[in-house]
Amino acid sequence: MTHATDQAVGTDAVDIDVSGMTCAACARRVEKTLNHLDGVDAWVNYATERARVVGIDDPARAVAAIEAAGYGARVHDPGEGDAWSRRATEVRISSLRRRLIVSTLLTIPLMDVTIALALVPGWRFPGWDWLCVLLAVPVVGWAAWPFYVSAWRSVVQRTPSMDTLVSIGILAAFFWALATVVFGSPESAPDEWLGIGAVPDGGDALYLDVAAGVTTFQLAGRYFETRSRRRAGDVLTALKGLTxxxxxxxxxxxxxxxxxxxxxxxxxxxxxxxxxxxxxxxxxxxxxxxxxxxxxxxxxxxxxxxxxxxxxxxxxxxxxxxxxxxxxxxxTHLAQIAAIADRAQANKSRIESLVDRVTSVFVPIVIAVALLMFVVWFVALDATATRALGVSIAVLIIACPCALGLATPTALMVGIGRGVSSGILVKGHGALEASGIIDTVVFDKTGTLTTGRISVDEVHQQGDRSALAVAAALEQSSEHPIARAVERAAEGRSDESEVAHDVRIRPGLGVTGYIDGRPAAVGSEDLMRQVGVDIDASLHEWCTARTAAGRTVIIVALDGDTLGALTLRDPVKPDAAATVADLEGMRLRTLLLTGDTEATAHSVAQELGMAEVRAGVRPAEKADAIAELRAEGRNVAMVGDGINDAAALAEADLGIAVASGTEVAMRSADLIVVRDDLAAVTEAIELSRATLRTIRVNLVWAFGYNVAAIPIAMAGLLNPLISAVAMSLSSMFVIFNSLRLQK
Structure with missing residues (x-):
């Protein structure tokens, strides 16, 4: 099947705004729903909350299908940009914030009360357990509602996700606790694990704080993820203001x-x-x-x-x-860049995708095992129904993916916070995943490795009047960037100032005018020939050598004779060479990719010690160049700052935008360096790698914990209370391991 974005821009493609997606699994669910429509080829960009649909005769069919799947949708209005989806996201963020605040305010006292009173019977007072239930109900019933909605969608679509597991864990812990409050605790096994003996009667109410704690942690992760994800934005919106x-x-x-x-x-x-x-x-x-x-x-x-x-x-x-x-x-070319960037963003893999794929198998297996254990204990082992139910609940609780659900968002939140304090913004999981495998770093030149501001580099004086002063006098009437560079170079030299009149701008060639009644000119060799100025062999040789070295050369003439020439360049940033050296010290290959001329590009590369150069590359070709490098087996990071870099930033495995960059470049990037220090690029990669390592350790622990603990629960050696404590300790390990990133 041909992917929708592989078709030419301007076909019958229809963009659909989608709201209510909470994870990568949601995007796949919407995409699957659309692709089930006859003759339709669709893809969904989770970052921009937009679907592109090709081959549909009536867009209303696509909207109806998405809404039937449980999400909000409408045909995208280019004139409105992303205002609709932004409003929907803001509503979602506000809802998550309210739920998080309420959940936190109720969970803190609930955890204090349940832990203390459940384990120390002497401290209990009449109705203490019902007080705990009343504190837990708003958290489990209202605050956790978004998880249940998402879980129900996954059930309807038969695509289990993280929200399915989270919902099972919350509800299993809550209803087990509620059942023990109403009917009393089931008998304890005589050989309970860790030899703690029988749990004090009513102690199973401890599961209430487990249900509330899981809800609070998950809401916090979802809230910060939603805020961060929206910053990816829509490249087309940022481009709109350029024309x-x-x-x-x-x-x-x-x-x-x-x-x-x-x-x-x-x-x-x-x-x-x-x-x-x-x-x-x-x-x-x-x-x-x-x-x-x-x-x-x-x-x-x-x-x-x-x-x-x-x-x-x-x-x-x-x-x-x-x-x-x-x-x-x-x-238009500008719109093509936006489309390429949008496509590349949508195609990026995320760690959540792997977790969702695993949980799509893990969830049904856990449920099946829990049901099987009830049958085995109740029928084969002749246990009481309460005892069999206790084993089943223990399996569900110990298998609850609390640590698994916290593994990524907690590390991401800490990593983002640490990055902000260092002037580095990490947009999402895709950046972290990509950073761990990067072996090639591609740099844009202008504004990234260089200052992006033209300056006079050298003055070659040949006549008896100041070439710089004459050039500055003529350029005062021009709005050309070269004119500003010449003026800056001449500032403060009042003893050499000149006054020009009857100035005429010669587009693409230079400027002519009169100084002291004598004709003057500043510009290219072509301009000199047009105004009848002869360029001697020595000056021609000097200009040719500078041009070959990547400099822009302008010649200054007065009264038919040359006064000299000026060279202009975009200076390299002071810390650029050190940054390139540091990256190569990390065994990363560096490459310069620029739209500048071969001479200019090689001159900058030589100054920075970079061996690989690709010059004269247009924006769409930049994205193609990145794609070629990836096709060669390289894992590529792209560092840029301009609109022309947007597509390449999005196409790369890891896109890094520097502080001076445009809004488009920043929206396309995975990492944003907001401080005026190119060395932060190296730090950004190091931080991302550290965060990724932390996530991997968290995931290994979370999966390992489940694999090791489930058989113990199946054997009836885990009282559900111990399962809940172990589950909480597993989550705490993940949190504290993530907090190490602060250091």
Whole structure:
């Protein structure tokens, strides 16, 4: 079956917003429901809470199917973005917060009372057990309700999940305790485990705090997970602000402003200097330097003229353009990037997926074993019904996945908290899982390894007047990024200042004007030839050498003679080389992936000590490059900061966005470094690995505990009280093991 996202963007695909999903199993359940519809191919992105459906004639069928499965749904409105799903998530977060607060406030006194009074009969007072029941009812009945709803869905869909196990554990502990309060405790086995003898009459009420404690811990994990998961967001929402809402098009020979959604292929769009190009197209008139940083990561604008292609979201810095539209809406390059990122996010595996797959088998087995034990003890071993029921309940309680359910969310919460204190945000389990297997780290250049701010690197003085001062005087009228770099370099040199007049911007070439009544120019060699300035062999050789070294070169001339030349570069961050060295010290391969030229890319790589370079790579090609590396068997981390990195960040096994990055890049990343320190990339990987190791230890303990304890319970050697205590101790081990991450 062809996956929906493998088809071209702009087909009959329909996006459906889905609310109420609580885990990866829910996303698979919705996906399974949709794919059961005739002729439908669907996939569900758990992070963005959205389903993409292909091959359906009526979207209402998809909505109805999702709602029948127990979830909220509606056809996605592109104009509204993710507002609907965001509101639904906020409602869910508010509900979880209220339940968590109530559960915590009732569980703390309940645990104190039940533990003390259940084990010390002398402290009991009339009705103490019913007081415990009253404290537990709101927790087990109301606070835990979301778990029961999810568990019921799993029963209907025949896909047992973590919520199924959690619900069984909570209800088994509660109803066993309630039964002992109403009917009295069953007789104790004469050979009870640990030799504690008969449990004091009424002591089984201790299970009430087990039921309440499990509920509280699970609500806390679900609450923080839901808040964290929503931050993954929708890349399309962040991209929406990059293109203007209105476009100026030619209709019947006259310019008309229309909403960008109304622009058609083959329309002519007029773009003024400084404006953002709203759609993809081909230049049919005019020339300009176009800032393509959003699409290529290239810090120096690119010259475009007639017949050159331009992308929506890029900016014409210094010239007017007439662009014939070739793609609009979902077919634009910018939208393609968003679609690639969205697809890659949805395809990421999570630790919960493994746990859910295991529990889908584990839950039915445990239930079957508990029922079998009742029959064996009651029929084959001729035990009383109460004794047989006690063994069955002991099996259910000892098999309750409290530790299993806490293993991942507690470690994740502690890891996230530790990361925040270090300026590192971990978005979810996918980042932790990926970090443990990373062997290759791919870096974007502009804004990641470099500052992203052009500066004058070298001044080659040839004439008797300051080349820098003349260049700064001419560039004052330009909005080009190079002009700002020249102005910054000339600041504070009032003794060398010049005044220019009659300045004319030459799009893509440079600037001309007059100084002291004499013609002046600053720009490329092509501009020099156009204004009749001869470049001698020595200056030409100097410029060629700098260009080959990855520098941008501009020549300065006055009155027909060259005054010299300036080189510009995007400086490497001070800590970039040390970070690359640290990563390679961790036996990780590093690679530079950039939209810049070969010369510039190799110059930066050489300065940083990186052996592998891929230059001239466009955004969609960046994602393809990451996919190629993964196809070669590499486990790839991508570090970037720009919109052009969004798809690659999402495609990589681990996406890391640096602090200066755009909102799109951050939404696509798994880890976000929010402090101005590239060394945090190394720390982020180390923290993720430590958190993942903790989760693995927790899971091994949780599974091992169940495997070892269930046979003991089946043999009748565990009183349900001891089962509850052992289950609580197992959960405490998981919690304290997770808290070690704080150090």
């Amino acid at each position: 203007p809402s209105m476009a100026r098009i030619m209709r019947d020979g006259q310019p008309v402003s229309v909403p960008v959604e109304k622009v058609l292929v083959s329309d002519d769009v007029l773009v003024r200097p400084g404006e953002t190009i709203p759609v993809d197209g081909v230049v049919v008139d005019g020339s300009a330097s176009v800032d393509t940083a959003a699409m290529t990561g290239e810090s120096v604008p690119t010259l475009v003229a007639t017949d050159d292609a331009v992308d929506g979201g890029t900016v014409s810095t210094d010239g007017a353009l007439r662009v014939r539209v070739t793609a609009v809406g979902a077919n």
